[in-house]
Amino acid sequence: MDFTLTEAQGDLAGLARRILGDRVTPETLGPHGSGRTDRALWTEFGRAGLIDAGLPSAVGGGGFGVLEQCSVLIELGRAVAPLPYLPTVTMAAAALAEFGRGEHLERLLIPALRGEKVFAVALPDVSVAPGFTAARSASGWRLSGTQTAVGAAADADALLVPADTADGVVVFVLATDNPGLLVEPQRTVDRGDSALVTLTGATVPDSALLGDPGAGVAEWLRLRGTTGLCALQLGVLERALELTAAHARERRQFDAVIGSFQAVRQRLADAYADVEAVRLTLWQAAWLLSEGEPAAEAVATAKFWAAEAGHRVAHTAVHVHGGVGIDTEHELHRYFVAAKRNEFALGGATAQLRALGGLLASSS
Numbered sequence: 001m002d003f004t005l006t007e008a009q010g011d012l013a014g015l016a017r018r019i020l021g022d023r024v025t026p027e028t029l030g031p032h033g034s035g036r037t038d039r040a041l042w043t044e045f046g047r048a049g050l051i052d053a054g055l056p057s058a059v060g061g062g063g064f065g066v067l068e069q070c071s072v073l074i075e076l077g078r079a080v081a082p083l084p085y086l087p088t089v090t091m092a093a094a095a096l097a098e099f100g101r102g103e104h105l106e107r108l109l110i111p112a113l114r115g116e117k118v119f120a121v122a123l124p125d126v127s128v129a130p131g132f133t134a135a136r137s138a139s140g141w142r143l144s145g146t147q148t149a150v151g152a153a154a155d156a157d158a159l160l161v162p163a164d165t166a167d168g169v170v171v172f173v174l175a176t177d178n179p180g181l182l183v184e185p186q187r188t189v190d191r192g193d194s195a196l197v198t199l200t201g202a203t204v205p206d207s208a209l210l211g212d213p214g215a216g217v218a219e220w221l222r223l224r225g226t227t228g229l230c231a232l233q234l235g236v237l238e239r240a241l242e243l244t245a246a247h248a249r250e251r252r253q254f255d256a257v258i259g260s261f262q263a264v265r266q267r268l269a270d271a272y273a274d275v276e277a278v279r280l281t282l283w284q285a286a287w288l289l290s291e292g293e294p295a296a297e298a299v300a301t302a303k304f305w306a307a308e309a310g311h312r313v314a315h316t317a318v319h320v321h322g323g324v325g326i327d328t329e330h331e332l333h334r335y336f337v338a339a340k341r342n343e344f345a346l347g348g349a350t351a352q353l354r355a356l357g358g359l360l361a362s363s364s
Contacts, residue, residue: 046115077235092119099211126347
C-alpha cells in the first residue's frame with residue numbers, strides 16, 4: 001500500500017486549486033444557505049479537463065479513477081465550492097462508465113464529461129433501506145417512493161435511483177423530466193442544492209436499468225460516494241484548521257497570543273491528529289477501491305472518522321475563534337456548516353459503527 005500521491009493527482013489538485021482560488025470566494029458564494037450549483041464554474045471545470053480526467057479512457061475520460069477524483073474533491077472541500085463533482089463524477093458518471101449501456105453513454109455520460117450535465121444519486125443513509133420500490137409493468141418498470149435531502153437534485157438533469165425489487169436492490173437512471181418524478185428543492189444547513197425526490201408511479205423502460213440485477217450497482221455507488229464524501233470532508237477540515245491556527249497566532253488576550261495558552265494548543269493538537277486520521281483512513285479506502293480489493297470495512301472506518309473527527313474539528317474551530325466563530329457572515333462559518341453536512345450525509349458515526357460491526361460479524 002503506497003499513499004504517495006501520483007503525478008496526475010498532484011497536477012489535478014493543483015489545477016483545481018488555481019481555478020477555485022480565482023472563482024470561489026466568500027463574496028461570490030452569496031448568502032448563507034442559498035447556494036446552488038454554479039453552472040458557469042462547472043462548465044469551466046469541464047473545459048479544464050477536471051471532470052473527464054477521473055473517468056476511464058474507454059468512455060472519453062482521462063484514464064484515471066477514484067484516487068484522482070479524491071484529490072480533486074479535497075480541493076473542492078477546501079474551497080467549499082458549489083460544484084456537484086461528488087454525485088456527478090465520482091458516483092453517477094463513474095457508474096455509467098462501469099455499468100451503462102450505449103444509450104446511457106451517448107445521451108448522458110458524454111455531455112457530462114463536457115460539464116453540460118449534472119447528476120444526483122438518491123442514496124439513503126447507510127443504515128436505511130432504499131426509499132423507492134420498483135415493480136414490473138407492461139412497459140417496463142413502475143417506481144414509487146421518496147428520498148429526502150438528495151444532494152444536487154435541485155439542479156440535476158438526471159437521477160440515479162436505487163430501488164427495492166423482487167430481485168433485490170437495483171439502480172435506475174431517470175431524466176428529471178419524467179412525468180412521474182417530482183423534485184422539490186430543499187435548503188440544508190449550508191446549501192440550497194438538495195431536494196425531496198418523490199416518485200409517484202413513474203414508468204421507465206428496461207433500458208433505464210443500470211447494470212444487470214445482482215451486479216451490486218447500489219453498493220458500488222455507496223462505497224465510492226462515501227469515500228468521495230470523506231475526501232470532501234478532509235478538505236473542509238484541513239482548511240478550517242489552517243484558518244483556526246492562523247487566528248490563534250494573531251488573536252491576543254491578556255497581552256499574549258491565544259495560541260500560547262496551553263488549553264488552546266491542546267485543542268489544536270487534537271484537531272491536527274483528527275485531520276490526519278481522516279486523511280489516513282480516506283486514502284486507505286480509496287486505494288483499496290482503486291485496486292479492486294474488498295473495501296467495505298475500510299470505507300465504513302473512513303466515514304466514521306470523517307464524521308466523528310469532523311464534529312470535533314468543526315467545534316474546535318468555532319470555539320478557538322471565540323465570538324466571531326458564531327458569526328454567520330464570517331468565513332469560518334462556511335466550513336463549520338459544510339463539516340456538519342458531511343458528518344451526517346450517507347450515515348453518521350453511529351451508523352458507520354453499526355455497519356462496520358455487521359461486516360466484521362458476518363466475516364468471522
